[in-house]
Amino acid sequence: xxxxxxxxxxxxxxxxxxxxxxxxxxxxxxxxxxxxxxxxxxxxxxxxxxxxxxxxxxxxxxxxxxxxxxxxxxxxxxxxxxxxxxxxxxxxxxxxxxxxxxxxxxxxxxxxxxxxxxxxxxxxxxxxxxxxxxxxxxxxxxxxxxxxxxxxxxxxxxxxxxxxxxxxxxxxxxxxxxxxxxxxxxxxxxxxxxxxxxxxxxxxxxxxxxxxxxxxxxxxxxxxxxxxxxxxxxxxxxxxxxxxxxxxxxxxxxxxxxxxxxxxxxxxxxxxxxxxxxxxxxxxxxxxxxxxxxxxxxxxxxxxxxxxxxxxxxxxxxxxxxxxxxxxxxxxxxxxxxxxxxxxxxxxxxxxxxxxxxxxxxxxxxxxxxxxxxxxxxxxxxxxxxxxxxxxxxxxxxxxxxxxxxxxxxxxxxxxxxxxxxxxxxxxxxxxxxxxxxxxxxxxxxxxxxxxxxxxxxxxxxxxxxxxxxxxxxxxxxxxxxxxxxxxxxxxxxxxxxxxxxxxxxxxxxxxxxx
Amino acid sequence: xxxxxxxxxxxxxxxxxxxxxxxxxxxxxxxxxxxxxxxxxxxxxxxxxxxxxxxxxxxxxxxxxxxxxxxxxxxxxxxxxxxxxxxxxxxxxxxxxxxxxxxxxxxxxxxxxxxxxxxxxxxxxxxxxxxxxxxxxxxxxxxxxxxxxxxxxxxxxxxxxxxxxxxxxxxxxxxxxxxxxxxxxxxxxxxxxxxxxxxxxxxxxxxxxxxxxxxxxxxxxxxxxxxxxxxxxxxxxxxxxxxxxxxxxxxxxxxxxxxxxxxxxxxxxxxxxxxxxxxxxxxxxxxxxxxxxxxxxxxxxxxxxxxxxx
Numbered sequence: 001x002x003x004x005x006x007x008x009x010x011x012x013x014x015x016x017x018x019x020x021x022x023x024x025x026x027x028x029x030x031x032x033x034x035x036x037x038x039x040x041x042x043x044x045x046x047x048x049x050x051x052x053x054x055x056x057x058x059x060x061x062x063x064x065x066x067x068x069x070x071x072x073x074x075x076x077x078x079x080x081x082x083x084x085x086x087x088x089x090x091x092x093x094x095x096x097x098x099x100x101x102x103x104x105x106x107x108x109x110x111x112x113x114x115x116x117x118x119x120x121x122x123x124x125x126x127x128x129x130x131x132x133x134x135x136x137x138x139x140x141x142x143x144x145x146x147x148x149x150x151x152x153x154x155x156x157x158x159x160x161x162x163x164x165x166x167x168x169x170x171x172x173x174x175x176x177x178x179x180x181x182x183x184x185x186x187x188x189x190x191x192x193x194x195x196x197x198x199x200x201x202x203x204x205x206x207x208x209x210x211x212x213x214x215x216x217x218x219x220x221x222x223x224x225x226x227x228x229x230x231x232x233x234x235x236x237x238x239x240x241x242x243x244x245x246x247x248x249x250x251x252x253x254x255x256x257x258x259x260x261x262x263x264x265x266x267x268x269x270x271x272x273x274x275x276x277x278x279x280x281x282x283x284x285x286x287x288x289x290x291x292x293x294x295x296x297x298x299x300x301x302x303x304x305x306x307x308x309x310x311x312x313x314x315x316x317x318x319x320x321x322x323x324x325x326x327x328x329x330x331x332x333x334x335x336x337x338x339x340x341x342x343x344x345x346x347x348x349x350x351x352x353x354x355x356x357x358x359x360x361x362x363x364x365x366x367x368x369x370x371x372x373x374x375x376x377x378x379x380x381x382x383x384x385x386x387x388x389x390x391x392x393x394x395x396x397x398x399x400x401x402x403x404x405x406x407x408x409x410x411x412x413x414x415x416x417x418x419x420x421x422x423x424x425x426x427x428x429x430x431x432x433x434x435x436x437x438x439x440x441x442x443x444x445x446x447x448x449x450x451x452x453x454x455x456x457x458x459x460x461x462x463x464x465x466x467x468x469x470x471x472x473x474x475x476x477x478x479x480x481x482x483x484x485x486x487x488x489x490x491x492x493x494x495x496x497x498x499x500x501x502x503x504x505x506x507x508x509x510x511x512x513x514x515x
Numbered sequence: 516x517x518x519x520x521x522x523x524x525x526x527x528x529x530x531x532x533x534x535x536x537x538x539x540x541x542x543x544x545x546x547x548x549x550x551x552x553x554x555x556x557x558x559x560x561x562x563x564x565x566x567x568x569x570x571x572x573x574x575x576x577x578x579x580x581x582x583x584x585x586x587x588x589x590x591x592x593x594x595x596x597x598x599x600x601x602x603x604x605x606x607x608x609x610x611x612x613x614x615x616x617x618x619x620x621x622x623x624x625x626x627x628x629x630x631x632x633x634x635x636x637x638x639x640x641x642x643x644x645x646x647x648x649x650x651x652x653x654x655x656x657x658x659x660x661x662x663x664x665x666x667x668x669x670x671x672x673x674x675x676x677x678x679x680x681x682x683x684x685x686x687x688x689x690x691x692x693x694x695x696x697x698x699x700x701x702x703x704x705x706x707x708x709x710x711x712x713x714x715x716x717x718x719x720x721x722x723x724x725x726x727x728x729x730x731x732x733x734x735x736x737x738x739x740x741x742x743x744x745x746x747x748x749x750x751x752x753x754x755x756x757x758x759x760x761x762x763x764x765x766x767x768x769x770x771x772x773x774x775x776x777x778x779x780x781x782x783x784x785x786x787x788x789x790x791x792x793x794x795x796x797x798x799x800x801x802x803x804x805x806x807x808x809x810x811x812x813x814x815x816x817x818x819x820x821x822x823x824x825x
Contacts, residue, residue: 037782040597040598040599041598046599046600049555122565122569124565124599125562128562129562178599179600181600198685199601199606199610200774201683201685201774202682202683225772227772229772231770232770232771232772235669236682239673239680241681241682391785394549395549395550395553427559430557430559432557
């Protein structure tokens with residue numbers, strides 16, 4: 001009997017609270033976003049994944065960034081640059097206005113310091129391998145940086161947008177060591193500075209008054225909420241507690257398709273199956289090819305996954321300008337059966353029972369069940385789905401204790417090399433298929449040396465053909481789509497295939513009301 | 516004097532117990548396949564090797580165990596493997612007060628409601644009030660937090676808009692209500708049932724009959740004579756219940772996105788963040804053992820027969 005009374009009281013009190021809160025915040029343009037997890041670190045060298053990169057790009061900036069619309073490099077601290085004829089020496093002119101948030105100027109030295117530090121193994125920088133393209137870097141005065149590469153690298157300017165290439169405040173790092181990223185110690189040079197970081201609760205960035213180009217920054221504050229559970233994120237979005245979520249619960253996606261704030265577009269992330277090429281039957285490339293040919297990728301994407309994924313008939317996703325992109329894999333069940341028979345398994349006879357290993361989650365489970373059914377129907381072989389907890393999955397993958405395993409790859413930079421280098425013999429930790437083919441390696445090395453873009457791309461295309469068709473080391477399944485929701489008052493947010501977002505380009509429209 | 520000896524004996528027993536729990540946790544955590552170096556974007560081999568070296572993962576397991584015990588003894592668990600710039604102790608220092616605050620509030624809520632319902636039930640034994648209360652607390656107990664919490668959010672936050680959906684905002688009260696109710700409801704049932712039973716038990720004692728015969732007021736009988744005695748079993752129940760609710764509850768923290776220990780435990784376990792998981796496990800076991808120790812002492816103080824038996 002008491003309940004209605006309490007309701008009558010609680011409602012107005014809460015409303016009052018929110019009202020007074022919103023009055024105080026109304027003047028500030030605060031953008032509130034949900035991340036899918038708490039990030040490991042704010043150190044640009046230790047930032048990993050999209051969640052971290054969005055924040056790090058808000059706090060720091062490097063020589064160049066990418067245009068979120070075109071994904072073409074745009075100058076940041078580097079005002080301009082020249083490239084020597086042989087493509088080995090890059091000379092950057094730096095923006096003299098660039099400052100650290102403690103007032104110190106950002107100088108060419110800061111880049112040299114950062115790159116040397118990030119290369120040292122004890123730093124443990126995740127993307128330090130990209131730094132190895134550089135063989136020399138020196139500061140000529142305060143505002144000129146001369147970089148020497150070991151080999152011509154057509155995508156080098158784009159690589160510079162990676163946080164691992166960002167300058168670092170050497171004074172702060174020397175003073176505070178590992179603790180330099182704590183809110184009271186952090187010195188940064190980007191459009192925003194760190195105001196507060198409560199682990200797993202909320203991070204608040206505020207406009208950096210010392211930013212070299214203050215006119216470009218339209219937001220006063222950015223709040224980042226780390227939310228692991230997509231359902232919680234969705235609830236918070238519905239209640240207006242956040243303006244942008246990047247992980248929409250899979251079960252909701254089909255229902256939200258026509259929602260005006262729902263955005264979905266293809267991304268350069270390829271979902272594929274790894275094959276253990278050391279495995280009993282899978283050692284024979286005819287068997288591997290048969291498996292790849294027997295699938296029906298269109299049915300998989302349109303009838304099973306149903307979120308707009310695109311069937312993948314090759315490993316490299318569409319979106320590299322100039323790359324001769326074409327469907328490579330031919331789906332042909334009769335040919336697949338013949339190949340399997342040639343390999344000694346006519347109509348699947350004597351074919352060993354195999355498992356399709358995947359990390360347990362509803363999406364992968366759907367995929368695995370569909371693949372298993374397709375292989376049974378087409379080739380009469382048993383490849384049973386086997387979902388495993390994340391750690392167990394990686395353990396089995398790393399020790400080649402699997403037959404077929406679900407994998408996916410998001411390109412690191414917009415070049416076929418980012419995809420194809422994974423499967424060379426000397427890349428054992430990334431390869432994880434046991435594939436080590438001298439011819440493949442030779443093809444890649446040759447392609448890397450070619451300077452003329454179209455010839456270079458066709459050489460890479462030939463290697464891709466070997467990887468997915470001739471040797472069928474991996475079975476590409478589909479290209480993923482992104483799915484996110486943002487409120488209509490958010491301006492400047494654009495979907496792009498690389499999920500490259502920049503807080504600097506965001507603003508809030510007239511219809512913006514703080515909660 | 517006898518009490519001090521008793522307390523000292525219990526303490527002596529607690530320390531090896533803690534060590535045993537930590538040893539088992541260490542080897543269990545390490546027996547799980549996978550490693551903190553497994554990431555969704557695979558690491559280059561050279562980097563993996565140097566990180567393993569930094570973390571000491573390349574050394575023999577026993578050596579790692581010895582070093583873990585040595586450091587744990589002084590409360591040093593090293594840096595988290597995932598949040599590499601943060602020490603485990605710093606993370607626990609930040610997250611534990613949050614979980615503890617929620618836990619204490621939830622327990623207070625459960626106690627106040629549970630006690631009232633239990634007493635009412637006992638005094639109205641076998642009437643419709645008793646049946647109604649007991650049926651509803653059992654119903655409450657049978658709806659686990661993983662159902663209750665999302666339901667609560669759907670009704671009170673999303674549909675009615677009365678409370679924020681999730682978040683913590685340094686523990687502002689609007690953000691605390693939902694999690695506290697969802698956490699507390701679970702214990703109400705246990706407390707109410709326990710108390711109803713023990714009140715009924717005490718009511719049948721002869722000294723209560725005497726008190727009634729003396730013509731004491733009902734209120735005095737309930738509060739001074741019955742409740743004091745009937746609360747004893749609750750002490751044994753509260754100790755472990757409180758320690759488990761203090762170190763965070765995974766589901767409720769996840770649903771309400773609260774930066775407590777439960778969420779760290781989950782992400783630590785998924786990412787094989789050995790130091791973080793072991794740090795939280797140490798705290799949790801120390802709490803459970805400590806709370807039980809405390810309960811033993813309180814019981815020992817309240818009831819001399821217990822310390823004599825021990």
